[in-house]
Amino acid sequence: ETGVTQTPRHLVMGMTNKKSLKCEQHLGHNAMYWYKQSAKKPLELMFVYSLEERVENNSVPSRFSPECPNSSHLFLHLHTLQPEDSALYLCASSLESGSNQPQHFGDGTRLSIL
Amino acid sequence: DAKTTQPPSMDCAEGRAANLPCNHSTISGNEYVYWYRQIHSQGPQYIIHGLKNNETNEMASLIITEDRKSSTLILPHATLRDTAVYYCIVLNNAGNMLTFGGGTRLMVKP
Numbered sequence: 001e002t003g004v005t006q007t008p009r010h011l012v013m014g015m016t017n018k019k020s021l022k023c024e025q026h027l028g029h030n031a032m033y034w035y036k037q038s039a040k041k042p043l044e045l046m047f048v049y050s051l052e053e054r055v056e057n058n059s060v061p062s063r064f065s066p067e068c069p070n071s072s073h074l075f076l077h078l079h080t081l082q083p084e085d086s087a088l089y090l091c092a093s094s095l096e097s098g099s100n101q102p103q104h105f106g107d108g109t110r111l112s113i114l
Numbered sequence: 115d116a117k118t119t120q121p122p123s124m125d126c127a128e129g130r131a132a133n134l135p136c137n138h139s140t141i142s143g144n145e146y147v148y149w150y151r152q153i154h155s156q157g158p159q160y161i162i163h164g165l166k167n168n169e170t171n172e173m174a175s176l177i178i179t180e181d182r183k184s185s186t187l188i189l190p191h192a193t194l195r196d197t198a199v200y201y202c203i204v205l206n207n208a209g210n211m212l213t214f215g216g217g218t219r220l221m222v223k224p
Contacts, residue, residue: 002159033210043158045211056210090157098208100146100165105157 003027006091006106013081014114021076021109023091029104031097032074034066037108038087049074050097078111086113118202123219126196132189134218136202139183145206147178149187150214151198158201158214161187192222 004025013019025032034046048056049068063085065077074091088108095101119137126132138147148163162169162176164185169176175188189196201217 002157004157006157031210035212042216043212043214048210058211092157092212097210100163100205102148102160102163103212104160107155107157 002104002106004091004093004104004106006089006109008109009107010110010112012112012114013078015081015083017081018077018079020078021089021091021111023074023076023106025072025074025091025093025104027093027104029093029095030071031094032068032071033092033094033103034074034076035090035092035105036087037090043090046076048097055097081111081113083113086111118204118215120200120202120216120218122216123221125221125223126189126192128194128222128224129191132187132192132196132220132222134187134189134200134202134220135184136187137184138202138204141182141204142206144208145204147176147182147185148203148205148212149174149176149200150203150212151196151200151220152214152217153198158212159198161200192220194222194224196220197222 032049036044046060047066052068067075090108092103092105094103149161150158152158164176178185199217201214
C-alpha cells in the first residue's frame with residue numbers, strides 16, 4: 001500500500017470513446033504527477049501539478065487533458081486516443097514539486113486502445 | 115540530469131545480501147541518487163535516496179562513494195519478494211522528471 005490509489009486498474013477503449021483515469025493520494029502531499037510507461041519509452045513525465053496548479057506540461061497531445069480539483073485528487077481525461085497511446089499510466093505524488101522529496105507511485109492504469 | 119549505468123541482471127540467494135551497483139560518473143554536485151524498484155504489474159516503489167552520505171532505512175542501505183561517481187544499493191537479507199527490476203536515478207533538487215533507464219533485473223532464488 002503506497003498511499004496512492006489509481007482507478008481503474010485496467011481499461012480497454014475504442015478510439016472514439018471518452019474515459020477518465022482517477023488518482024487519489026492519502027499522503028498529505030502537495031504535488032501530483034502523471035507518467036506514461038510503455039515498452040518503447042520506459043517512463044515519460046506528462047504533467048505536474050503543485051497545489052492544484054499545473055507547473056509542467058511536457059508537450060503532451062491535447063487528447064490527454066489533466067484535472068486537479070484539489071491536492072489529493074488528479075484526473076486524466078482521455079478522448080479520441082490512438083493505438084500508440086496504449087501503455088501503463090502512472091500517477092505519483094510528492095511532498096513538494098521540484099524538490100529532493102521522493103515521488104510515490106500508484107500501481108497504474110493499464111490502457112489498451114482498440 | 116546525469117545518466118546512470120547498471121548491470122542488466124543479477125541473481126541472489128534467498129537470505130543473502132543483494133548488492134546492486136550503479137555508475138553515475140557524470141553526476142553534478144546538486145544531484146541526488148534515488149533507487150526505485152518495480153515488480154511486474156505494479157507501479158515503481160521508492161526505496162531510498164541520498165546526496166553524499168550513506169543512508170539506511172527499513173528497506174535498504176545506500177552506499178555512495180566519496181567521489182559520488184557510483185553507488186550501491188544493499189538489501190541486507192533478500193527474500194523472494196525482492197525479485198524485481200531496480201532502477202538507479204539521479205535528479206537534482208529542482209527537477210521533477212524521473213527517468214528510468216534499463217535497470218537491473220534482480221532474481222532472488224531459493
